[in-house]
Amino acid sequence: MLKSLFIPFILVLVHVATGQSQLDQLKNFTPGDFSVAKVTFNEKRPDDKYVEAASKTWPVKFELSNNKCSEVIIMRAGVVEEKFLVDVPGYPAYFSNGTSRISFFNGVLYYYTWKNSTAEIKYLLGNDADKLKIKDIKEANVKLTAYLTETFSNQTNARTDLITEKNAAVEKEKEINSLKNKDIKKIEFVWLTSASEIGLQTRVKYGIKAIDAKGNEFKTISLGGKTPYEDFLVTVIGAQPGDDFFTVESTCKNIPGDKIQVTVKNKFNPLVQVSSSINLSYSTPVSISYRGENGCGSAMYARSGWGGGTGSSLDVFATSKNNLILVEVKNVANGEVLHQIKVQPGVAVNIDVCGGSGCSGTSSSNGTGGNGGNGGNGGNVTIHKTPGLTGCTINVRNNGGNGGNGGKGASISQNGNSGRDGSNGDTLEEISSFTLNF
Amino acid sequence: MKRNLVLFSLLIATSVSTQAQKLNALKDKLGKKDKSEGSASGDSKKDEKGVKTAKPYGKDFTDAKGYSGAYFCSPAMLIGKDKLGRDAFQDQFKWEYIHEEAGAIVVKLNMYYNEEGKSITMNLIEKYKENFDVTAFKNNEGEILQIDADVYALYDNQDKKVTHIFAKDKAKFEVYDIETGTAKYEQKKSEIKAKESEKEAAKWMKNETYKALVGKVNFVDHYSKVSYNRTDLITEKADVYVTTWDMGKPLYHRAYYKAPISATCGSDCEFNTVYEMEGVKTSRVELSKKSSKWSQNFKKREANDYFFSPAWTLQDDKVWDYAYIYCLYQNREKFVDGKSYKMKVTFYSNRDGVDKDVMAEGTITLVYKKENKAKLDLIFQQMDNFLAE
Numbered sequence: 001m002l003k004s005l006f007i008p009f010i011l012v013l014v015h016v017a018t019g020q021s022q023l024d025q026l027k028n029f030t031p032g033d034f035s036v037a038k039v040t041f042n043e044k045r046p047d048d049k050y051v052e053a054a055s056k057t058w059p060v061k062f063e064l065s066n067n068k069c070s071e072v073i074i075m076r077a078g079v080v081e082e083k084f085l086v087d088v089p090g091y092p093a094y095f096s097n098g099t100s101r102i103s104f105f106n107g108v109l110y111y112y113t114w115k116n117s118t119a120e121i122k123y124l125l126g127n128d129a130d131k132l133k134i135k136d137i138k139e140a141n142v143k144l145t146a147y148l149t150e151t152f153s154n155q156t157n158a159r160t161d162l163i164t165e166k167n168a169a170v171e172k173e174k175e176i177n178s179l180k181n182k183d184i185k186k187i188e189f190v191w192l193t194s195a196s197e198i199g200l201q202t203r204v205k206y207g208i209k210a211i212d213a214k215g216n217e218f219k220t221i222s223l224g225g226k227t228p229y230e231d232f233l234v235t236v237i238g239a240q241p242g243d244d245f246f247t248v249e250s251t252c253k254n255i256p257g258d259k260i261q262v263t264v265k266n267k268f269n270p271l272v273q274v275s276s277s278i279n280l281s282y283s284t285p286v287s288i289s290y291r292g293e294n295g296c297g298s299a300m301y302a303r304s305g306w307g308g309g310t311g312s313s314l315d316v317f318a319t320s321k322n323n324l325i326l327v328e329v330k331n332v333a334n335g336e337v338l339h340q341i342k343v344q345p346g347v348a349v350n351i352d353v354c355g356g357s358g359c360s361g362t363s364s365s366n367g368t369g370g371n372g373g374n375g376g377n378g379g380n381v382t383i384h385k386t387p388g389l390t391g392c393t394i395n396v397r398n399n400g401g402n403g404g405n406g407g408k409g410a411s412i413s414q415n416g417n418s419g420r421d422g423s424n425g426d427t428l429e430e431i432s433s434f435t436l437n438f
Numbered sequence: 439m440k441r442n443l444v445l446f447s448l449l450i451a452t453s454v455s456t457q458a459q460k461l462n463a464l465k466d467k468l469g470k471k472d473k474s475e476g477s478a479s480g481d482s483k484k485d486e487k488g489v490k491t492a493k494p495y496g497k498d499f500t501d502a503k504g505y506s507g508a509y510f511c512s513p514a515m516l517i518g519k520d521k522l523g524r525d526a527f528q529d530q531f532k533w534e535y536i537h538e539e540a541g542a543i544v545v546k547l548n549m550y551y552n553e554e555g556k557s558i559t560m561n562l563i564e565k566y567k568e569n570f571d572v573t574a575f576k577n578n579e580g581e582i583l584q585i586d587a588d589v590y591a592l593y594d595n596q597d598k599k600v601t602h603i604f605a606k607d608k609a610k611f612e613v614y615d616i617e618t619g620t621a622k623y624e625q626k627k628s629e630i631k632a633k634e635s636e637k638e639a640a641k642w643m644k645n646e647t648y649k650a651l652v653g654k655v656n657f658v659d660h661y662s663k664v665s666y667n668r669t670d671l672i673t674e675k676a677d678v679y680v681t682t683w684d685m686g687k688p689l690y691h692r693a694y695y696k697a698p699i700s701a702t703c704g705s706d707c708e709f710n711t712v713y714e715m716e717g718v719k720t721s722r723v724e725l726s727k728k729s730s731k732w733s734q735n736f737k738k739r740e741a742n743d744y745f746f747s748p749a750w751t752l753q754d755d756k757v758w759d760y761a762y763i764y765c766l767y768q769n770r771e772k773f774v775d776g777k778s779y780k781m782k783v784t785f786y787s788n789r790d791g792v793d794k795d796v797m798a799e800g801t802i803t804l805v806y807k808k809e810n811k812a813k814l815d816l817i818f819q820q821m822d823n824f825l826a827e
Contacts, residue, residue, distance in 0.1 A: 038617065054617050077618035080625045087790060096789070098704030099628075114706050152790060159792060166793075201677060203650075229801075230780070242681035243801050244654075294662075 021151060021158075022092040025104040026064050033057035034109065035129035039121050039137055049137045051124065058125060060109065071095065072102060074111075074125075090158030093151035105147050107131045112144065119144045177226040183213040184266050187232075189276040192222060193245075198260070199284035200252070200341060203245045208232050208264055210272075220244075233265040238280075248280065250288065252340040252438050255280065282324055282342045289352040290314065290331075290338070292376035292422075295359030295404055305370045305416075308356030308401035311379030311425060314338070316351065316394060319386040319436050325349075326436045327394065332380070340438045345391025353379030355400045355422035361407030362416075369416035372404030378425030384432050398425030492517065494530035495550035495557075505535035505547065505573070507588075509604040512611045517551050528552065531604065535562075547575045547582075570633050572626060585622035589614055593623060635701050635743070642672075642745050648694050650676045655693045655783045655800030657683060661749035664692055669744045682778070682803040685766070686810035686817065688754035693785050693798035694746045701743075703787035703794050709739035709747075710788035713765040715781040715804075716772060720761040723788050731827055735760045747785070747798075753817075766804075767821045770814075773806040780804075 036054040041047070059075040072084045072095045084095030084102050094101040094114075100122065102111050108131050111123035119141050124132045134140050192205035207223035210232075219225025220232075222244050229243040238260040239246035246262075249255055258280050265273040292309030313332040318325060327341040327349050341349055358373030378398030385392060400422025407416040491514050499506035514529035532550040534557075537543065545562035560575035560582060567573060574583040582590045588606040591614075593599070600620040605611060614622070642648045656679040658664060664674040683689055699707055710723040726736035735758075751757045765781070773779070782801050786793040806814075 036617070055615055056617065077615075077621040079613075079618055080621040088792065093790075096704060096706065098700075098706070101706070162792065203676060240682050241803065247677070247681060 021154070022086070022094065022104055023064065023067055023069060025106075026062065026069055028107055029060075029062075029104055029109065030127055031061050031063075032059065032127070034060045034125040034127060035132060037124045037129075037132040037134075039123065051132065051134050051137055053129070053132070054123075060125060074102070088155050088158045088162055090161050091151070091155045093148050093155060103144065103148065105144060108134075110140075110144050112141075114148075117145070117149070119148060173226065174228070177218060177228070179210055179218055179227065179231040179266055180268050182210075182216075182218065182268075184210045184218070184269060184272050185213050186211045187264055187266060187272055187274040189262060189264050189274050190223060191276070191278050195279050196281050196283055198248060198278065198280050199282045199343065199347070200248055200255075200280075200286045201250050202248050202284050204239060204248060204260060204278070205245045206262075208234075210266065231267050233267050233270060235263050237261045250286070250339060252342055253337075258282075258342070280342075281344070283344050283347060285348040285350060286339075286341050286343060287350040287352070288329065288339055288341075290379065291352055291354045292356035292379075292401060294356040294401075295373040295376075295419075296357075304359055304362040304407065305373050305404065305419075306359045307373040307419065308358045308376035308404075308422060310376045310422070311353030311355050311398055313380040313425070314351065314353060314382075316381060316383045317434060317436060318383060318389060318392045318394060319434065320345070320389055320391070321436065325389075325392050326438065327392075328436050328438075332382075340436075342438075346393060348393040348395055350395045350397070351381060352397045353381060353425060354397055355379075355425075357401040358404030358419035358422075360404040361419075363407040364409055364414075366410050368414045369407030369409035371416045372406045372419035374419040375401030375403045375422035377401075377422040380426045380428075382428045382430065384430055384434065386433060387431050396427045398427060400424050491527045491529045492520070492551075493553040494528065495532045495553060495555055497532060497534075497550070497555075499532060499534040501535045501537065503535060503537070504588075506533050507606055508532055509549075509588075509590075509606055510608045510611070512603050512605070512615070515551070515602055526552075566630065569637065570630055572630060583623055583626055585619060585626060586610065586614065591619040591623040632701070635697060638745065639697060642694075645672050647672050647674055647676050648745070651679075652694045652696055653798050655691055655785060655798045657681070657689055657691050657752075657800070657802045658749060659683070659687070659689065661690045661751070664749050666692075666749040669742075669746075672746065680802070682805060684810055685773070685779070685804040685806045686753075686814040689752045689802075690749045690754075691752055691783060691800070692747050692749045693800070695744075695785075695797050698743045698745060699741045699787045699797060702797070703741065703789060705741050707741045707787045707789045707794065709741075709797070710786045710793055711759070711761060712784045712786065712793075713762050713781060714784070715765050715779055716769050718765055718768045720765040720768075721793075722759070722761045723791055723793075725761050725764065727791060731824070732760070741787075758817075763817060763821060766814075767818050770818050773814075775806060775808040775811075778803045778805050 034057055036056070036058050037051045038054050039049050040052050041049045056078050058078060060072065062069055062072040068089060070086050070089060074082045074084065076082050082097050084097045086092045087094055087096060094103045100111060101114050102109055107126060107128065109125040110119070110121050111125065112119045112121045121137060121141055121144065124134065126132055188209040188211070190207040190209065192207055198204055205222060208220045209223055210218040210227065212218070217225070218227040220227055220229055234241055236246055238255040239248045246260060248260065252258070259277045260280070261275070261277040263273060263275045290312035292311045295306035295308045315330040315332055317328045320326065324342045325345055327343070328337060329339040329341070329351070330337055343349060355376030355378045358375045361370030361372045363369050378400050381396045381398060383394055403419030403421045406418045409415045498508060509531045511529050511531055514527040516525055517528045518526050520526040528551045534548040534550065536546045536548070539546070545564060547560045547562065548557040549560070550557045560577045563574045563576055563581070572584065574581055579596065580592060580594045582592050582604065585591050589610050590604040591600045592602040592604065594601045600616060600623050603611065603614045603616065603619045605614065658679050663678045665671045699709060708723070710721060712719060712721045722736055726733050750759065752759050752762045769779070780801050780803050782799065784799040785797040787795050787797055
């Protein structure tokens, strides 16, 4: 009966040993010069690995104090210092230097790589050289992997503690930098992009600073602070909102007064607010695109053999007013005003109405490849200019889309045909009198 | 299949025997006395381990840079067969560095290994010298890297390890055995890698888009608008990205990092993405470990050396990021037509399920519109079915 009790007891002991954290395993080691054995192989049988004693000892330093050990330092071959940091301090399974890992396990310090949840031992170290004389390195890899897997699963509480600790640190920093519970007296809005660089579609950088009753400043990241943007209520007219920057609208219709207007309020006390605006200089080029859709579509998976779409046909009206060039773009199909654009004289307006590319045909390893889709035609653009207009630069791209490649067949003669390229659109210019009112 | 020779099958101005020129590591067990008669060519001698070594090349070389000279090799290198068909070894090499030849800069290193003047050829790795002041030579089979004054470690590409040490002074072998040589070699390579990474970071900072967006997660309506299939090129401009988007429409995202994850976290790390909206948080790595059905829908994003991500899909007609969709799904009861909802997306480095550092973060404003309601309802229905599986 004693024997029958003994065996389960041993199994329990083994189970406990395999699941022990590094803090427990470390108690069986003494810092100092460790004997070393390396895992090597016969070049004729590379899978047949064995252990070979190294000629030198490697100094190993670690400190176990208050049941904590944050790092292990190994002087590799006595000449190269490698620092290994603990993974989960409360219940560590290993120490890592970013490339390799080490774990103390059953009297041996294993130096290994970890990939696809499997250990591959490179070196064995220990206070006792006899323990390094492992005959079956494959079995050692398996046992080490099993130890690590079990220790990971035992780390749950320690990981939760680690996450809680991290979150607490994050929350604490948030609290220090947040406007919440602060007596904010003033908000300042800082434009970080100058007006001379602002036109339609440009990104306009900004920062926000809040000042409390004591004169402490709370700044957003863009001003070197850590106060989150979400502590401010930002409304903007003339641009799309965003953290760090606004994106100016692509049509003047949405930019009343030719300026971006912003109002910023303290989320926790909206009475504290500031308004600011910046004029657009319209000094940056504008690009608009009404290309035909590509035959392959917008999903990740291709629509083999589909043709490209036709680029839109547009009527473009250009005149000058108040020292600016005004350009209105209309969809020929339905007369809809697509864009109302202002630019400085000499600044380009780029219009892209190219046809979409045809999608390539399906390939077939045992038959005929599919035909590629035809490229879509480029759109037609008619530019209407008022008499005597100068400084107006409108660039039009309206090439036909490329035909898609034919799919590969079982042989060259069975390859699919390439799609036809689309026709280029026409670009016409005419002089006429009209006014643009924006 | 008999392995071809390492290091020396290439480049052959001098004729290299096709027979057994296997210049590879000797194991200690080969240090036993060779009992065979005869020698490789001419008289042989024995090294301190009792291995018979061939007579070295008779000529000596010098050059202005000091690479040339007589080098001892430890362990002795297997260089072929002698006239009696026995393994022949060499522990003394004569190096000849040729910087210029016939008016052209060749930066060639000939390593003569026997009396007849047979040699191996390598070339100086000029960029290591210019950028990091490290002397190294290489050919297709391996490289020789300086680890100390007049001491070099030979790394074999096929064996993937340091196999020999070369030194002008034999006494250096007291310090530089293979283990030490390996440690120093790997240390030098790490330093080079770190400096290369710094250089690359500086190069990327000259790219307008990278400079404007480093540390940020950015959102785009189609992956083809960025150089999604290149790791060495950023062709997109910053204005290709959107900050506001209709919920339910196809959406992709791309992040630019201050340094590669392999440098900040290590090659044993992976990327994790966390989505946050209206107090709900979902994590790719966490969800992937929930159960097998979840795990099947997440491909591990391994550590790499890149400064930006591909244009990963958040959602399109065929592909979902399940963590992104699950975040929307858990908020579905809150959505009101015409209202905007901010989603914060954070890329972390992650090791064994624990998030380490923030690699990049960004926010997108998603607008819920009734014209997309049917599509979104279908997505949420599909998620319902998935959860019920």
